[in-house]
Amino acid sequence: MPFVKHDVKARFSKAARSYEKHADVQQRVADRLVSLFQLDPPPTRILDVGCGTGILTSRLVDRFPDAEIVAVDISDEMIDQAQLRSFADKVEWVVSDVLKFDDRQRFDLVTSSSTIQWVLPHSELFEHLYNLISPGGRLFFSMMVTGTLTELHSLRRTLFPEKLPATELSEMSVVKRTLEQAGFSVLWRKTMREDARYEDALAFFRSLHELGITGGHLSNSGVLLNRRELTRLIAEYQKRYGLDKGEVRASYQIGYFHCSKQNPSS
Numbered sequence: 001m002p003f004v005k006h007d008v009k010a011r012f013s014k015a016a017r018s019y020e021k022h023a024d025v026q027q028r029v030a031d032r033l034v035s036l037f038q039l040d041p042p043p044t045r046i047l048d049v050g051c052g053t054g055i056l057t058s059r060l061v062d063r064f065p066d067a068e069i070v071a072v073d074i075s076d077e078m079i080d081q082a083q084l085r086s087f088a089d090k091v092e093w094v095v096s097d098v099l100k101f102d103d104r105q106r107f108d109l110v111t112s113s114s115t116i117q118w119v120l121p122h123s124e125l126f127e128h129l130y131n132l133i134s135p136g137g138r139l140f141f142s143m144m145v146t147g148t149l150t151e152l153h154s155l156r157r158t159l160f161p162e163k164l165p166a167t168e169l170s171e172m173s174v175v176k177r178t179l180e181q182a183g184f185s186v187l188w189r190k191t192m193r194e195d196a197r198y199e200d201a202l203a204f205f206r207s208l209h210e211l212g213i214t215g216g217h218l219s220n221s222g223v224l225l226n227r228r229e230l231t232r233l234i235a236e237y238q239k240r241y242g243l244d245k246g247e248v249r250a251s252y253q254i255g256y257f258h259c260s261k262q263n264p265s266s
């Protein structure tokens with residue numbers, strides 16, 4: 001199944017109102033990303049790529065109260081939700097595909113949390129972000145990488161090997177190489193695992209759906225699972241990954257990258 005951009009937009013738009021209710025992992029990831037920032041002097045002009053409902057944006061406003069912050073998202077429904085936040089007037093919100101987004105001034109920090117895996121191809125994205133950053137500026141982001149939802153993928157491989165997702169999440173080494181090919185210096189990268197628990201397997205699958213994650217190129221092959229197959233998948237997930245009191249577990253593998261655009265004069 002080819003990567004279809006309007007499909008990503010439609011799914012996140014549909015999920016906009018339910019997104020935050022299920023975004024525990026994304027909240028933790030945004031906290032961790034901000035805790036890893038090494039930015040001295042602090043940035044004066046920041047771009048948040050794929051801001052969604054503003055989970056990372058809220059932390060940027062707190063951390064850099066004097067900076068000018070622009071937040072871009074392809075989904076107008078996501079931006080509508082973000083604009084309901086108390087800090088909304090401190091941010092310039094833009095509805096746009098980031099690949100089409102341009103601005104008269106460059107940014108000294110481009111950042112993003114839990115989004116980069118959705119914006120493909122990465123070669124085009126990183127070249128575009130490189131052009132949006134001022135010389136000496138930074139790119140600091142988190143993204144989901146291979147190993148995310150490994151329990152679910154392994155179960156699908158066992159049960160429905162003919163219906164595997166069309167696209168895999170990226171490997172860290174491939175992301176690093178693509179960043180370097182776009183011109184960035186990768187100052188460091190690290191992976192950290194986030195574990196999540198859900199009330200039961202059905203709640204887990206619902207939460208993926210309400211986050212806008214299901215149905216895209218990262219979870220579907222060209223052939224959808226039918227209702228019977230889905231019911232079996234949920235039941236098997238419960239059996240294999242069930243914990244006490246009916247809860248189930250799922251794990252996420254998060255890649256963090258700190259990159260710079262060299263200043264030609266240094």
Ligand SMILES: C[S@@+](CC[C@H](N)C(=O)[O-])C[C@H]1O[C@@H](n2cnc3c(N)ncnc32)[C@H](O)[C@@H]1O
Binds near residue numbers: 072
């Ligand atoms: C998983 S959410 C992450 C949102 C937020 N950064 C967070 O940490 O919760 C991914 C967001 O990326 C947006 N997105 C996907 N592709 C995009 C693109 N090409 N340009 C801009 N935004 C995009 C989606 O609409 C969605 O709001």
